[in-house]
Amino acid sequence: MMDRRSFMHGLSAAAIAISANAQSLTGADAEAARQIAPSHDATPLRLGIIGPGSRGKELARSFLRVPGVRITAAADVYAPRFAELNQVCGYEVASHADYRALLDRKDVDAVIVATPLGLHGEQVLAALQAEKHVYGEKTMAFTLDQSAKIVQAATATPRIFQVGHQYRYSPWIRAALARVHQGEIGDVTHIIGYWHRNNSWRRPVPQPSLERLINWRLYNQWSLGLLAELGSHHMDIANWTFGATPTAALASGSICTYHDGRETDDNVQAVLSYPGGKRFIFSSVTDNSQLGDQLWLYGTKGSLNLTLQDATFYYEPRQVTRVDPNHNGAAVTSASYQASGEMPYRGPGHSVEVTTAEDPTTAATRAFIYCCRTGTHPIADVHVGYGSALCVIQSNQARLDRREVAVPPAL
Amino acid sequence: MVLPISNSVLSRVLACLAVALLLAPTLSAQAPLQRFHQSHPAMGTIWTIDLYAPDQPTAEQQLTAAFDEIDRIEDLLSNYKPTSELSRISRDAGQAPTVTDPETFAFLQRSLYWSRVSHGAFDISVGPLLRAWGFIFHQGHVPAQAELDALQPTIGWQHIQLDPAARTVFFTHHHAMELDPGSIGKGFAVDSVVALLRAQGVTSAFISAGGSTFYAIGTIPGKSGWPAEVPDPLHHGQVAATLQLRDTSMSTGACTQKFFLYQGHRYCHIFDPIAMRPVEGVLQSTVIDPSATDSDALSTIVFVLPAAATRRLLHTMPQVQSLVFRQPTAGASEPCSAVNWSGNPCASSALETPGAHTP
Numbered sequence: 077m078m079d080r081r082s083f084m085h086g087l088s089a090a091a092i093a094i095s096a097n098a099q100s101l102t103g104a105d106a107e108a109a110r111q112i113a114p115s116h117d118a119t120p121l122r123l124g125i126i127g128p129g130s131r132g133k134e135l136a137r138s139f140l141r142v143p144g145v146r147i148t149a150a151a152d153v154y155a156p157r158f159a160e161l162n163q164v165c166g167y168e169v170a171s172h173a174d175y176r177a178l179l180d181r182k183d184v185d186a187v188i189v190a191t192p193l194g195l196h197g198e199q200v201l202a203a204l205q206a207e208k209h210v211y212g213e214k215t216m217a218f219t220l221d222q223s224a225k226i227v228q229a230a231t232a233t234p235r236i237f238q239v240g241h242q243y244r245y246s247p248w249i250r251a252a253l254a255r256v257h258q259g260e261i262g263d264v265t266h267i268i269g270y271w272h273r274n275n276s277w278r279r280p281v282p283q284p285s286l287e288r289l290i291n292w293r294l295y296n297q298w299s300l301g302l303l304a305e306l307g308s309h310h311m312d313i314a315n316w317t318f319g320a321t322p323t324a325a326l327a328s329g330s331i332c333t334y335h336d337g338r339e340t341d342d343n344v345q346a347v348l349s350y351p352g353g354k355r356f357i358f359s360s361v362t363d364n365s366q367l368g369d370q371l372w373l374y375g376t377k378g379s380l381n382l383t384l385q386d387a388t389f390y391y392e393p394r395q396v397t398r399v400d401p402n403h404n405g406a407a408v409t410s411a412s413y414q415a416s417g418e419m420p421y422r423g424p425g426h427s428v429e430v431t432t433a434e435d436p437t438t439a440a441t442r443a444f445i446y447c448c449r450t451g452t453h454p455i456a457d458v459h460v461g462y463g464s465a466l467c468v469i470q471s472n473q474a475r476l477d478r479r480e481v482a483v484p485p486a487l
Numbered sequence: 488m489v490l491p492i493s494n495s496v497l498s499r500v501l502a503c504l505a506v507a508l509l510l511a512p513t514l515s516a517q518a519p520l521q522r523f524h525q526s527h528p529a530m531g532t533i534w535t536i537d538l539y540a541p542d543q544p545t546a547e548q549q550l551t552a553a554f555d556e557i558d559r560i561e562d563l564l565s566n567y568k569p570t571s572e573l574s575r576i577s578r579d580a581g582q583a584p585t586v587t588d589p590e591t592f593a594f595l596q597r598s599l600y601w602s603r604v605s606h607g608a609f610d611i612s613v614g615p616l617l618r619a620w621g622f623i624f625h626q627g628h629v630p631a632q633a634e635l636d637a638l639q640p641t642i643g644w645q646h647i648q649l650d651p652a653a654r655t656v657f658f659t660h661h662h663a664m665e666l667d668p669g670s671i672g673k674g675f676a677v678d679s680v681v682a683l684l685r686a687q688g689v690t691s692a693f694i695s696a697g698g699s700t701f702y703a704i705g706t707i708p709g710k711s712g713w714p715a716e717v718p719d720p721l722h723h724g725q726v727a728a729t730l731q732l733r734d735t736s737m738s739t740g741a742c743t744q745k746f747f748l749y750q751g752h753r754y755c756h757i758f759d760p761i762a763m764r765p766v767e768g769v770l771q772s773t774v775i776d777p778s779a780t781d782s783d784a785l786s787t788i789v790f791v792l793p794a795a796a797t798r799r800l801l802h803t804m805p806q807v808q809s810l811v812f813r814q815p816t817a818g819a820s821e822p823c824s825a826v827n828w829s830g831n832p833c834a835s836s837a838l839e840t841p842g843a844h845t846p
């Protein structure tokens with residue numbers, strides 16, 4: 077994306093670049109640039125957080141970088157979270173054991189839902205019903221039914237609903253996908269997403285009775301496992317790239333390494349079928365981190381590699397070139413065999429340069445506040461959320477049923 | 488007959504039961520603590536953590552959480568990552584006051600505090616200076632005075648204005664800056680990890696940020712602390728001090744690893760921000776303080792300040808122990824100077840360097 081030198085060079089030019097970018101871009105990208113531009117509007121905006129756990133606190137940090145934002149209330153069933161949140165905010169946040177009490181408050185304009193996946197549906201719907209703006213963490217909901225209800229509720233209300241697919245706001249992913257959509261790597265037919273780690277995905281538990289609350293990801297009650305927690309981001313990028321949602325899902329998984337009483341698989345594989353025979357393939361393992369978190373977009377003219385920090389293009393060797401018909405040089409026979417033709421490409425790529433490679437979550441949270449203040453439609457809207465929920469929920473169904481499952485149309 | 492039980496008795500009984508239930512798993516576990524070790528690259532160096540835990544899965548979870556926290560702080564403060572919050576501030580705060588989160592704000596407040604009390608010997612705005620001297624890309628370069636003069640208006644901690652009420656950062660000279668956390672960020676990350684490990688119930692651990700900042704949580708079981716040695720740079724292979732660290736940090740600044748040679752001269756990566764030049768004649772500084780953020784910053788400050796100024800500064804900070812070695816040939820009256828240091832680490836230097844005195 078950008079080396080140290082060009083980054084340093086970019087620092088001083090950054091502000092100019094923002095406005096220049098906003099002017100030269102069109103449509104969705106110009107809108108994204110507007111939403112994530114530095115904000116100087118300090119109109120008070122009061123946030124409530126349901127589930128200030130690990131992600132909730134990170135979101136709090138990000139939201140506190142937006143002028144005028146104050147976190148006024150939090151709801152959690154695990155009391156130690158309140159002190160942790162106060163520490164993040166540097167002031168005391170009103171605390172509630174029941175999220176409905178938070179929704180009743182008049183001093184909460186917008187609500188963050190960052191609880192375990194199984195709780196998103198109920199809490200997001202209740203928050204929209206209470207006429208709050210909602211920043212709902214991914215995956216949007218646990219079931220298709222809940223997801224559809226959220227789409228309905230969010231489209232019926234003037235309030236903002238934004239889903240936690242922050243990569244929609246990542247400057248380098250936006251810049252790279254804009255080029256893909258302009259045809260830079262031809263027709264993208266396959267996307268492969270890897271999210272490989274080497275750790276047990278377990279969190280320390282202060283006492284055994286808290287196991288299912290703290291390690292909820294490992295149990296079916298609230299979790300759809302790796303497909304949801306890691307796969308949903310990649311599936312969203314596949315939907316975005318293909319401009320469609322899949323029609324069918326295949327998946328499998330197993331518990332291979334961590335036989336510790338968990339219910340969700342410690343490795344999963346999914347294949348999503350898109351219109352035109354296109355495919356997205358997802359792999360997640362938790363006992364080898366060599367591949368890390370990355371996506372490969374394969375097109376007829378080249379490839380794009382996306383990571384948490386950068387984007388790099390690679391181009392296919394030219395296949396067919398037009399030749400001057402008057403050129404009649406004689407062919408010379410030879411018997412050489414070129415093994416390198418089938419070897420993987422190991423050379424450098426062409427990185428995507430952006431002047432403001434900002435943290436996607438910082439950008440997404442600022443955009444959300446901008447939308448709340450101005451009534452602008454968010455980039456990562458409820459349809460984005462529904463699209464990735466479709467992928468997650470149906471590929472999980474395929475994993476359970478061990479057969480291909482149809483994916484209903486987008487809403 | 489049913490005996491009446493008062494509410495308070497009942498609640499006390501219940502409380503005892505609750506405590507017993509809480510303790511049950513810990514009591515039944517009662518495995519002797521074992522020592523675990525893991526290393527992890529972050530912030531341009533290799534971090535290591537040694538900790539005592541009842542079993543391997545517990546140790547793995549604690550270490551994963553600890554290294555995740557270090558990575559989180561790196562993502563927050565790295566000047567090499569354009570996505571970091573500090574980089575965002577560097578880019579934006581010259582345009583208008585920029586709101587940041589309380590953690591980053593506290594980091595900046597502490598950085599400016601040390602700039603103020605050290606009268607500018609410590610300054611996180613030296614990024615452009617390090618670049619002009621070729622330290623960012625490791626190529627080494629002695630800039631012409633004109634080059635340095637041109638940089639002067641853009642750097643300087645006094646241009647960084649913090650407004651605690653609005654939590655804003657503003658560069659009063661309206662320039663973008665290059666805030667460089669290199670001389671305090673590792674210590675800041677160490678303090679965060681220590682808080683996290685303590686919250687998880689860890690009572691014995693040793694954290695090393697690439698060897699330049701250490702923190703000891705508790706002691707090695709059955710010992711009086713975690714052992715640490717300060718090498719004596721005046722006597723190769725010798726040790727100036729051996730300590731048992733316990734619930735405290737120790738940071739060291741030295742010119743032995745990051746430097747470049749030009750025409751036989753050694754240029755050090757630790758800068759005197761006022762002179763805009765690498766510090767000359769100092770070999771090594773070591774500071775012990777309960778806060779790793781502070782010991783990290785102070786190890787630079789006592790490296791940059793002359794011995795007398797260090798003594799004046801630390802006069803009001805009895806908890807800070809400092810030990811600095813200077814090149815005896817550089818006209819330094821004190822090749823070894825210790826302030827508030829327990830023991831006599833300068834003994835050997837004093838013996839061999841007539842005229843030197845130790846406090």
Ligand SMILES: NC(=O)c1ccc[n+]([C@@H]2O[C@H](COP(=O)([O-])OP(=O)(O)OC[C@H]3O[C@@H](n4cnc5c(N)ncnc54)[C@H](O)[C@@H]3O)[C@@H](O)[C@H]2O)c1
Pocket residue numbers: 126127128129130131132151152153154157175190191192193195213214215240241242289290292304305
């Ligand atoms: N967008 C991203 O990149 C990203 C990253 C991490 C997590 N997430 C998402 O954020 C969500 C939370 O993940 P996490 O890692 O923070 O989990 P977590 O377990 O750390 O936090 C969840 C919090 O919800 C609380 N909670 C549980 N039940 C509750 C209830 N009924 N009412 C109120 N609070 C309740 C828990 O006590 C906990 O504090 C998940 O959906 C996850 O997928 C998103």
